[in-house]
Every structure is written in structure tokens, then in C-alpha cells.
Amino acid sequence: MRTKIIYIIAIFIATLNLSCDSYLDLKPEDGTIREEFWKTKEDVRAAVIGIYSAMLTTPPSESDLTLSEYIFMYGELRGDMVSPGGFMSDDQVDMITSNILPSNDLTTWSQFYRIINYCNTVIDLAPGVLANDPTLTQTQLNNYLSEVLAIRAYLYFTLARSFKDVPLKLTATLSDQDNFQIPTTPQADVFKQVVIDLTKAEGFAIEDYGTNAENKGRVTKHTINAMLTDVYLWQENYEAALVTADKVINSGDFALIDGSLQWFTTVFARGNSTESIFELQYTTQNLNPFYSIFLQRPQYLAAPAVLEGVFGIDFEDALNKDFRGERASLVPGTNEIYKYTGLNQEQRKSLQESDTHWFVYRYADVLLMKAEALNELSRGEESLAIVDLIREKRNAINETAQQLSFEDKDGIRLYILAERSREFAFEGKRWFDILRNSRKENYAYLNILLGIALQSAPANQQQSITTKLKDSNSHYLPINENELFTNKALVQNPFYK
Template sequence: MKLYNRKNTQNAMVACAAAILLMFSSCSESFLDVPPQGEQPGQTFWQTEADATAAVNSIYGNLRTWNNTAFPAIAIESLGADEAEKGSSPNDATFMNNFDNFSVTSTDGLLGGFWEGQYQNINLCNQVIENIQGIQMDQSLKSRYIGEAKFVRAYSYFRLVRAFGGVPLRLKPAKDASEFNIPRASAEEVYALIEQDLDEAAAVLPQSYSSADRGRATKGAAIALHAKAALYQKKWDQVLSFTNQVMGMGYSLFPDFQDLFRVNNENSSESIFEVQCEYYPAIKGSSNSQYSQVQGVRAQAGYWGFNVPTQVLADAFEPGDPRREGTILFVGTTTKYGDAITSVAGDPVRYNGKSYVPFSTVWDNDNPRGAQQNVRVLRYADVLLMNAEAANELNNTTQALASLELVRARARKGNNTILPAVTTTDKTALRNAIYHERQVELGMENDRYFDVIRQGRAAQVFGPKGWKAGKNEVWPIPQTEIDLSVNVLTQNPGY
């Protein structure tokens, strides 16, 4: 069942309208998905439990916006990898190629869009953390709401630190220019804030919700994201501990890999956190998520065909691996749901199968096609592979092999003629097997680019695309942000 807060649109818009009053000076009202209905002045907001609920709902609503899920996110989190390329027609949005061939400069607008999207999330979270403290309401619900806000704040800072390295740490709504214009923190300081937020969130968030609240941040989501933050810092003891905790929380791999990514299987037993999206026929325009629309099969009405899988990814799968067809839609084939994948001259020959919404899914001309598709952020297979990687680094080969085998066994679905169990006890060989499994299991889920960099293999893997050590470990800080700061913000080396 879809998370109710996505259907509580008016309350979310009220919260966003109030949020504008405290929005950073470099942001505009353009971040709103829809025109506010019944704006509520800031001084009369933050009074009741209903206000707190609306404000928290607005955090989740903002996660599905263009800057968080469409072109900016695709450019920064996907196109640098060897698994994806721009797609669409050759002459459409050619500026996105700059991320694929590493010719991007600090003036590229997609950098600013991604930066803005994350700090909009952070600002909404900061407002909740600061302002609901004084509301007279159920104390346990208040604590949970603050925990939800800290989880999303940590998630946004995680996306920022992977992309840019150290960034400004904003921990409360800016009251004036002196509080807004602050220098970059170090990457280590950003990770420390992420870890603190996730520890505090995990301490108050429930392990599960009733159907009405399904899709909100949980204790498992906070611990799993903490494991991932530790993974990027090579804190192997923590990765193993946190993933072991999540593995004891009742999650399980969904039986069918391809079905896992369909709308009717959202928030499944494998789901740890998803960005909740929905189709709003009563609200026209960009209020709905465009995540699937921008990546869908170009020959189908309403789809744009960007962020397409490469031949490199197609060739990475072992013979007979069903995940190949679950990850990639190949032109000239028909999906198990009856859709013929077609093209015209100049179109891509492959599309992202994980953003695919069957063509029969309801939509209308005023709304993005596929707006119902949730964005999978954290899932149990990722936790198992993090567990395998940490166990191997800590010389616990038995556990590493066991966690890796769980992922491969789900993929083979009882067909023992494919995907044989990995049995090597050589640490380097097992490490490489786990790296490969992450590539094929998590393909087109915005992990490959940052995975290869943290593994220290980017020069080897991405070098042929133009990646340069000492520069491309991070993207450039948006020049607009440097200009607005009057050079308080500093640029990354090489840009």
C-alpha cells in the first residue's frame, strides 16, 4: 500500500509553503511541485500536531522532485559509470554527455540542481527538527518525526558527500546571511554528522509501520544507511555489525528479481527504503515524479529515453542470469508483461528495466507517464553484499560466501545450471567476485559509479571514458554556489 502522506497533498503543500519563508536565500519558490493551495503564514504554523505531520510529509514529498530523481540525479549519480550513457536521441540534451565523458565544468546547471535538491531536503528536515520541539503533542510521535527528519537529512548529506566531498553543514534553518554563508566542512565532518543523525534516528524509529504509514523511514533504514556510510569509509567492523543487525530484522529477498521493481511490489519484504511516488490525476503538471518518464522507452508516448544501459553492463552478466533481462530492456524483445520494446532510427537499443512501468499503467496527457514508480534507495540485497564485502575484508570467509550465495541463489531461482555458487577462499578473488555481484545485482541503481571510486578502481574502469585521478573522485562545486558565497565556498581540485 502506498504511503498515505503522498495522498495528503494539501497538507504537504501547506508545509512547503511555510518552508519557503525560511528557505535559503539562494533557492527560489520553483522547488514547489505545484502551486500552493491555501498558504499558511509561517508565524501561525508549527502550532499543532497536524502542522508537525504536514511538515514531515513535505520532506517525503520533496524527495521525489526533479532535482532528486531526474536529470540532476541521473547526471551526477549514474552517467559517470561504465554501466550507463545519456540515451535519448543524439541531439537531445547533449549537455548530459559532459558527465559521461568527464568534460563537465562548474557552470553546468545540473550540478546546481542536484545541490539545490539536497539542500532543500536538508532545510525541510532542519525545520522539523528545530520547530516541532515546542509543539504540544504526543511525545513518542514527536521523537519519531525528528528521527524521520534526521534520517532524510543523513541521506541527503550522504548523496552530497559522495558527489562533492566536503560540503557546508547546515544543521538549523538560517536566520540571516551570517548563518547561511558558511564554508565547506571536510568530508570526515560530513560523515560524522551522517553517523550521528543515523544513530539518533535508529534509536527512536520503529522497525515497521502499519499499512497507513508504510514507506516511512524505519530503524532498519537508518542502520542500513549507516552501514553504507561506513562502507565508504572502510570501517569494516561497523559495516559488518550494522548489516548483521539488519539481517536479523526480518527482511527477505523478494522471490522474483524482475517483479521486484514493478509498482505492485513496492515496499516489499526486500525494501528497506524507497522514495514514495504516486500518480495524481487531479493535480496537473510536474507534481508527480518524472523518474520513470525520463528513462522510459522513447518510442512509447510520453517517455524520453535517457540514462540507458551500456553494452558493458549487458556483457557483465553471466550466461543465463535472469537479472540481465530484469535490468535491461532490449529493443526488439517483448517483456514478460506483454510490452514490445521498439525504436525508431537514432533511438537507444537498450533502456533501464528497473525504472520500467508497463505501458498499460494508467496515466494522462497532463501527468508524467509512470509517475507511480517508487525509487528504490536501499534494499536487502545491497545489505547482504555489504555484509559479504565486510566479512571478506575481516577474513571471515565463511560468512562472506554465505551472504553472497543468498543473492546469487535468488537470482538463479532454483535453476542450478546457471550462476554456480562462489567457492573461492582467496581473499582477492572473493573481493572481485563481490564487486562483480554488486555490478550485476545493483545495475542502474546509481551505485556503480561511486562503488568503483571507493574501491580504488576508477582509473582502470573509467579511465577510457576520460576519468582522471586527483580530479574526478568528486564533481565540481556549482559555480553559482561559489558566487553566491562570495568565494567562501572553495572549488574542488582540477576544476
């Protein structure tokens, strides 16, 4: 079928342009696209690795953004740590000021659903290869399906956190005759499906591919348990979150690196460190998009208050600094976002070296998610011990420390949220962290979101912003008007009607 052939070609073109890393080098020996695709285990592997390629790149014939750019925008622009750069578009300005309309091009979810359809295609068609290629074992097939199920789950998880109710399609679109009129599924049901997929994937997942690049750049059992921990927090299933977090922690495969001048280079500039769980693997053959959007033609800057307000400044000892702040997350004075362009604390990478990865899950994320779950279960002493461990490793300064009672659940909740802002600055997590904490217990903690939003709001807009944010539907993006036009089964988020 025409759509299927286009899909296969897109997968191979994306893959061939990816990199020279051995586990991503998928060019067929004859250099051609084979008509008899889905016949051999090599075809299955090529399709699966092609999905990773699609997560890194945009289709060659389209001008869409990369997945990491969307995740950055959805996770950061509605938070409080990013300001407009000189080259920010009107749509980006509208998102950062929460003046978002259905006509905003950034609300398109086509990149997500394109990759979801790639995943669905593998899930639907790869099992048929067992009958054609006796060298493909059920175990190998299950391993591949585990990766694809986890990627699909992560994409749906991100969509549901960004848009709330979204179409949930679990079968491949393989022809123009397939049904495109699909209504949205409630957010809670999307989360349930994500847990179903991840739980199934965890049972088939690989722990060790044999190389460090694959262990960090492909989905492993640890990746899946990190994702499950995240989803469980959104479901307020804190006991389950502890179980999956401990699976990662107790594996012994990860460790925080002692803070030093080399910490930034090891974790971010080089990537794939002992702190890494899952990173999208940009390379010098497939450069990341960040050099342009943060440095050459900056679309985004760190908000002016970030250095002092988030990381703190020791005015008595200028050398006493949180390792995560100056020349790690940002550059003082210019407020340049540095995390994706820096080589070390003195030098940036060149454009030709801009291969810093996109960090989906790091070990510190699992630790702080565990701390969050412990606190919600009234185990404040254990929760604070994790926060203290991370602060010690990062040389967090006294100006950002808090002395809290173990029983002060509200105070610990805010302390963890603040620590996450330091640890994951500009990694596409800030807005999701604010929203997740605010919506706990049916929005019992809405004041978290309101307080953060009003800190930087002009005085003459504070009342209107408060009124808007009291409507929980405003916390999610609108369905793009083009999606509404092509899919008549969709109903717009009521806040944007």
C-alpha cells in the same frame, strides 16, 4: 519572517500535490495555509511529511530536477553502465564522458540543500510545539525528529560522496539575515556527522507505522541501520557495518523473493515488497520522472556491453537467464532502461501508470554490504555464501560465476562489486560502489576504477583518462560556479581550478 512563510507554503503546496495515499493526505480541513504554523502536533506532522514530498517533486515555481534524477546521474553517469540517449543534454554528455566543468548545471546542489533546510527547520522549530500543544508527547516528537535527522543524514552522505567536501549546515535558514557564507567541511567530518545523526535517530526510530506503504515509504529503524551500514563501509569501519547490517537481517522483517517471472513485477513495478527497506513513493497521482527520460524522450540508455558483460548470456540455452537482466533492467537490442517503466516481462506501464518507485535501500543491498564487510575482515567463506544466496535467488547464470578461494580477498572484492552491478543496475549506486572500493586503504585499489574506466575508453584517450583519474580530486564533482559566486567562503575542488 518572509523566508519562513515561503518555506511553509512550499511544504504545503508540495504536499497537496503529492498523492491520495492516506498517510500523505495532509490537506488542512479549511484548505488554507495557517498563519499559526508550529502550534500543533498536526503542524509538525505536516512539515515532516512535506519533506518526503519535497524528495519526490520539484518546487512548482522552479524548473529544477527531482532528487531521484540527481541521485541517478551522480551514481550512474560516471560509471560504466549508461550510454547517451538521443535526448541527452550537453551537460549530461559532459558528465558521462567525465568532461565536467563548474559551469555544468548538473553540479548544482540546490535541491539537496533546499530539503536539508526543510529538515533543519523541523529540527529547530518542532520542539517548541511541546509548549503549545499538550497532546504532542516527547515520544511523538522524537519519532518525527528521527525521520528528519535520517533524511538530512542521507542527503549529506550523498553530497559528500558526490562532491567530497561540502558545506555542513545544521541549523535552519529562517530569514534573509542568516549567514550564507559557509565554507566546506572535510568529507571525513561530514561522514562523522552523518553517523552522529543516524545513531541519534536510530534511538528514537519507529519500526512499524502500521501500514506497509508507510513502513516502506517513511524512515524506519531498519532504514537507518541500512544507511549506517553504508556509511560505515565508506569509513572502513567494517565491524560496525556488520553490527548494523545484522540488525536489519535479524529483524525478520525482510526476505528475498524466489526468482520467477513475477519477481520483477513484485519488487519493482508494484514496489513495497518484502525486499524493500526504503523507497520514494511515486504514485499515479504523482508520477515518476523516469517514463520520459528512459522511454518517451530517452536521455539515457544501457551501455551496449551491459547485457552480456554484466548479466551474461548462455549461448547454449537462450531460456537460461539472470532474472535481473533482460526485461528487468534493460531491453535487448534497443538498450532501453526498463527497470522504471516495465509492468512485467512482456508489457510496459502506460504513462498514466508510471508510478514505479525510486529504490533507496533494498534488502539485497544490506546483504551485499554485509558480504563486503565480511570479506574485508578476512571472512571470505561467509562473504561468498551471501553472494551465492543472492545469485541463486536471481537465477544468475554460470557465465558470471567465479570460483574463488576463501582467502582471495581481492578476488572476492571484485566479485561482490560485479554482483552489485547486476543487482542494482541503474539504481544510482554504480559509481559510488566503484569509488568506495577503489579508495579503500588510501586508494590501494585505484586500479579497480582505472580498469573499469579504460574498458570503454577510446584508445587515443586512455592515457589522458588514466592521468586524470590518478588525481583523486577528479573522482568528485566541481562546485558549481553559481555557488562560488554567491558563497565567497567556498573554495573550488583543486582539480577544477
